[in-house]
Amino acid sequence: MQGDDDLRGLAKIMAFMRAVSILIVLMHLYWYCYGFFLEIGWTLQTINKILRGFDQKADLFSHILYTKVFALLLLALSCLGTKGVRNEKITWTKIYSALGIGFVLFFFNTPLLKLSLETAAFFYILTIGMGYIALMMAGVWISRLLRTNLMEDVFNNENESFQQETQLMENEYSVNLPSRFYYKNKWNKGWINIVNPFRATIVLGTPGSGKSYAIINNYIKQQIEKGFSMYIYDFKFDDLSTIAYNHLLKHHDKYKARPKFYVINFDNPRKSHRCNPLNPEFMTDISDAYEAAYTIMLNLNRSWIQKQGDFFVESPIILLAAIIWFLKIYDSGKHCTFPHAIELLNKKYADVFTILTSYPELENYLSPFMDAWQGGAQDQLQGQIASAKIPLSRMISPSLYWVMTGDDFSLDINNPKEPKILCVGNCVGNNPDRQNIYSAALGLYNSRIVKLINKKGQLKSSVIIDELPTIYFRGLDNLIATARSNKVAVCLGFQDFSQLNRDYGDKESKVIQNTVGNIFSGQVVGETAKNLSERFGKVLQKRQSLSINRNDTSTSISTQLDSLIPASKISTLTQGVFVGAVSDNFDERIEQKIFHAEIVVDNKKVAAETKYYHKIPEILSFVDEQGEDNMKQEIEANYKQIKKDIVLIIEIELERIKNDPNLQHLVPKNPGKADK
DSSP: OHHHHHHHHHHHHHHHHHHHHHHHHHHHHHHHTHHHHHHTTOOOHHHHHHHHHHHHHHOTTSSHHHHHHHHHHHHHHHHTTOOOOOOTTOOHHHHHHHHHHHHHHHHSOGGGGGSOHHHHHHHHHHHHHHHHHHHHHHHHHHHHHHTTGGGGOTTOTTTTOOOOOOSOOOOSSOEEEEEEEEETTEEEEEEEEESOGGGOEEEEOOTTSSIIIIIIHHHHHHHHHTTOEEEEEETTTTHHHHHHHHHHHHHGGGSSSOOEEEEEESSOGGGOOOOOTTOGGGOOSHHHHHHHHHHHHHHHOGGGGGGTTOHHHHHHHHHHHHHHHHHHHGGGGTTOSHHHHHHHHTSOHHHHHHHHTTSHHHHTTTHHHHHHHHTTOHHHHHHHHHHHHHHHHTTOOHHHHHHHTOOSOOSOTTOTTSOEEEEEEOOOSSOHHHHHHHHHHHHHHHHHHHHHHSSTTOOOEEEEEESGGGSOOTTHHHHHHHGGGGTEEEEEEOSOHHHHHHHHOHHHHHHHHHHOSEEEEOSOOHHHHHHHHHHHOEEEEEEEEEEEOSSOEEEEEEEEEEESSOHHHHTTOOTTEEEEEOOOBTTBOOSOOEEEEEEOOOHHHHHHHHHTOOOOOOSOOOBOTTSOBOHHHHHHHHHHHHHHHHHHHHHHHHHHHHHOGGGGGGSOSSTTSOOO
């Protein structure tokens, strides 16, 4: 009831203001057309005295425009409270037309007063009246449109727009992306400031949403400019690698010690360095061997990721780990490489078990296999061994052996004395089986790098993984959770949370999602869009309902909490437009952490840079002194040498066991039968 009384009171005030406005117009006409009214006998001495009094005290009639302006102001104020039925045919074009006509007729009719008395008065009164009516109609229409403007925002864009960060906040580690966001009916310039990249970053988006072009490329460029060592998993080799190589050429002076650029590429040995991920110098405990075996086997058998702990999952991993550790302790680790481990695993298991169990540190490790072997459980033993042999036999490749047995560099990429930019590339052909094999080998590099870079006192470093689900990155969740204090920035690019759930399992996927501090998302759909919408929270938004009947228009406006960025908006984002949130620091507070903006990329500048990019040079030409290409021969020779090494190791070890009286018990008299 109180609200109705207020509305009725407001309506009375508006009606009074309009009446005063009309009265001022009539006073204006009486004053400036006084000769006409005097001639026809429509003048009154009382009115004359009142108007002269106004003029003397307020100079109301000292200029012809004063009364017109006062009348127009009162008319405009009275129109704000206009009630009436909204006509859907009212458009801004009609309003502008009425305003223009009314303004001209009302203000630009003064020259008419110079005509003859009767003619001047007639046309002046006519134009003033018509102009006033046109202006009043325009005011009423504007009021009706503005009172229902929320109904025109059918996609709720205005309600869901919000103020975002407009200041550049830069420090020695930050990544800063220029942006453009919509707020208060206009586009504004802004900045997305990742002031703490060590709290990890996720970049989501369906193919073509602009993840690499707008964000990951900028991460690479800006972090090289700030002196980061870097590890890049370049699934679509060599897109990211070329950017990193050329940017390093321009900005190598940002490092205290000049960094070196390295590439691992199994597809093209000419453009690949050689590196042994099982370098014995960096393997200090048998747990390192276990971790390496775990990474390889789970990359080759993605279904095992969700079966961790099962007997037939753990058995082959333990067997491979024992072989790796044996190669580490044998002959000072001279043959400790992954290709040597594959070749040793594929030898007769009687010889392999005999050799491995002759070492006390491996005896208990292999007890499940020895129990099956000595207990006559041949089917179980064959199953355990086959679980390791079958997937690893797919990795027997001369070119892969070549790359993984060299020693061109070590994997401590953030060594302050020898900083490195390391790019590892998967194949981009149409052979998914080869991609899986290469991913398994590259996963081994990943796990070793994670172990080596997450140490104190090292150079600030960055781990950038594009298309994360194509590779199993063991220890990634732990790296995100613990590497912040060691200045390791992690940036992960993939398409959808469901991909991560499928390839990493629900538990590990949830840990990765929930421990990341910075998140970018282009267009995503389904559960991912819903999860992100919930992460961004809710805000108070206006809701308007409109009821139109024959006599009146009823409008009600209410407020309610609703999603700041609803899932429907996230699922229809334009290419280059991202939503997300960033984290801040104690001494660098960011008030507007959430963003919904287009990331501005200077396309002309990028095209100009790309035009002058150098290709990554060949590492080895494989051309001999006579100018002949002998790549195939060298790679084959390395492949055969590895096989010879393993054969020789087995012969030497069996001979040692045979001649050692303390080890005679290791060779069963009747392999495969139970000892009595």
